[in-house]
Amino acid sequence: MRPSLALKIAAVILAAQGLAGCNTLQRLSEVGRAPSVSRITDPTQEPGYEQVSMPMPAPTAPNSGTNSLWRAGSRSFFKDQRASEIGDILTVSVNINESGALSNKTSTARSGTQGANSDFTLLGVEGKVGNVFSGADPANLFNFGSTSGTSGTGAAARSEVVVVNLAAQVTQKMPNGNLVIAGRQELRVNGELRELSVQGIIRPEDISSLNTIGSEKIAEARIIYGGRGTLSDVQQPRWGHEVFDILAPF
Secondary structure: OOHHHHHHHHHHHHHHHHHHHHHHHHHHHOOOOOOOOOOOOOHHHOOOOOOOOOOOOOOOOOOOOOOOOOOOOOOOOOOOOOOOOOOOEEEEEEEEEEEEEEEEEEEEEEEEEEEEOOOOOOOOHHHHHHHHOOOOOHHHOEEEEEEEEEEEEEEEEEEEEEEEEEEEEEEEEOOOOOEEEEEEEEEEEOOEEEEEEEEEEEOHHHOOOOOEEEHHHOEEEEEEEEEEEHHHHHHOOOHHHHHHHHHOOO
16 A cells, blocks of 8 residues: 555544544433533524625615605514514524335346358359368358347435424624524434524524514525434444445445
8 A cells, every 4th residue: 555545544544533532422421311502602603604705786775755654675654673673582483394216217228130141153163161070061150149238227215304494693783784694403302402593694584573484585595403412322323333334445
């Protein structure tokens, strides 16, 4: 094995051990008790947080109606109760019900036959074939045949259903008025902790009068649903198995 390849493999194994070590320490710290729920923190202070930057139209001043108390885009005559400023809270309705199926079947077949005989006359030489090749039949000198075929069948099916409501907070107001939201929810049932987080960009016009918005109206949506705990730990393969599956050439 080349030294450079050996160093790369060793680096991958050490990195996997380091990541697995953090998870192992966390699992050991939770032996005999339910998974701990993380603290509520400011998402803008999380490591790696970056403000969203998107193409924006030129800002325009709002038009005010003469002698009118009505505001454009308002859902209430006196005050709009919908989230509109940084720190405001709104409800996100996550409703994902997707399914898909793919089926493919291919079958091909081919056969061919080729034959030749010595149906010719050349000064009697054709009669010598049987003497040169013992048992040869000059009338059926060459005969070739071939048969080939392939058959393949493939099928894939998936189904995903996630229906849940969670509150999200406005973390950024963009120059064109769009809002960046982020929300996280944790639910612990016995020894299992379920986690749901949502992030994305929404339009204030898409927020309903009940201060709710559907997940299908979130641009650049990042919806993560998972969990950790006793059941998830049993279903998760050990890091050695994962590393072996990545490095195994077969």
